[in-house]
């Protein structure tokens with residue numbers, strides 16, 4: 001079977017979600033690094049997928065978009081059957097999809113709002129919007145911490161698609177809002193995530209790029225790299 005191609009950028013949180021899933025399922029793929037700052041590359045990408053959102057998987061000439069759909073597609077068409085990020089049991093699968101959605105909507109989205117604000121010229125920044133995004137992250141951290149009591153992974157007993165979503169969402173969100181004192185379930189979960197080989201390798205491939213990350217001031221020193229992305 002031909003390898004699928006992932007159109008991605010090494011710094012993108014949603015790309016990390018799919019890179020972690022590919023690594024977990026040990027799927028071989030080709031990659032195409034996107035530079036959406038380049039007008040010609042952006043036009044080509046928009047012709048491929050009109051939202052212009054990355055990552056995008058192209059499989060046998062067909063675009064497969066949206067990270068949760070990409071992961072389900074990869075599991076269905078490319079994963080060795082033993083490697084499952086979405087359980088076969090329908091109720092367990094629903095729990096995984098719920099926590100995947102919760103991390104995308106209530107951690108990734110406000111985290112992206114913080115990044116978008118930093119990318120604006122100083123005079124166009126929106127301090128109220130950024131403060132609202134940080135408040136949303138703080139409130140999400142509180143209910144996620146409570147949910148994690150007694151759990152290893154966020155949905156069910158096994159590492160799942162929901163953990164693929166959680167890892168980059170938390171990684172970047174924590175650069176804007178630190179954990180509150182006592183959020184030990186979430187702190188321990190984050191350490192489990194970044195120690196997971198698939199997540200550690202995904203962070204490693206991004207290290208040379210972190211110097212371009214607008215929220216790098218909040219990045220834990222252990223994730224920084226002096227290497228070059230050029």
Ligand SMILES: N[C@@H](CCC(=O)N[C@@H](CS)C(=O)NCC(=O)O)C(=O)O
Pocket residue numbers: 012013014015036052053054055065066067068
């Ligand atoms: N719901 C989408 C979100 C993807 C997304 O927001 N990607 C960001 C990068 S992390 C992006 O493409 N940003 C570029 C842009 O908005 O121009 C998914 O799950 O794939």
